[in-house]
Amino acid sequence: MRTLPLLLACLMAAPALAGDAVAEAYNAEKTRIADTYKLAIAECKEQRGAHHKQCKKTADRARQDSLKMASRERDAALKCRNSCGLVTEVKQQERDGDSTGVGVVGGGVAGAVIGRQIAGSDASSSTKNVATAIGAVGGALLGKKIEEKARRHKVWQVSFRLYNGEVAHAEFNEDPGMQPGDKVAVKDGKLMKR
Incomplete structure (x- = not known):
């Protein structure tokens, strides 16, 4: 029964809309939720009595919450598909400074x-x-x-994929506190977490 919390954690995970089309990502997320739910129900069948009912109820609730989350993410992605997306990579580099003469x-x-x-x-x-x-x-x-x-200094290069499929990059002189999978938006020409 040790795997059930892991399965429920996967079921509750936020959807990853990082593809070419928002609808494709939403459908893939629904498939992932269904597959995870089947695994959770199989784990529940190994239990008896009240434990079985509670396990099934927990799995059902996790599935419904995940589907709602996926729908909200899909709707948000459709509203900002050209300016919102997910971080795909963060690299830190050292650069020589500019010469002032x-x-x-x-x-x-x-x-x-x-x-x-x-x-x-x-x-x-x-x-x-x-x-x-x-x-x-x-x-x-x-x-x-x-x-x-x-004048050597560090820079952080953040690569991200917009929900419309476009890949873009941003550079920061300070650690932006972003990591792959973070939801981001471009506002007034600046990349920020959502």
């Missing part, structure tokens, strides 16, 4: 000074100029990379 300028100046010093005081002026230019370019590139690394 401070690293380029600072690195270029430092590189020019170092290049000129490497050339030495006894080098010809053309050698000093070449060394200064090479040092400036190298320093600027290095300064840009250092600044980008210093």
Whole structure:
């Protein structure tokens, strides 16, 4: 009898409308509910007397609640099929920050000074100029990379499927607190949980 709570939990689970058509998802959910109900009733038949009646009553109530939930979800999906859906994937990434130019300028100046010093005081002026230019370019590139690394930050990429079947993505600079299966809606161009 240990499997009955698991079966009832599955029966009570919210429907997953993530397909191409809302009607197809609703029909698939009704089929899942019917299959789970059959398994629950088979478990109830193993019980006797009052336990059997209570088990059947619990399974019937869970089936009715699940069907109502599926109907509500279907109706909500039909109302917002172009702006509501389910999260399919959440990925966290680290990204280099944007360069503001401070690293380029600072690195270029430092590189020019170092290049000129490497050339030495006894080098010809053309050698000093070449060394200064090479040092400036190298320093600027290095300064840009250092600044980008210093501005490194995390981003969260959320992929979701709208109830109309369209797949879309959103990016957040902070953890949006979303995970696959969460119901979401796009409002004013922003993705949020429903």
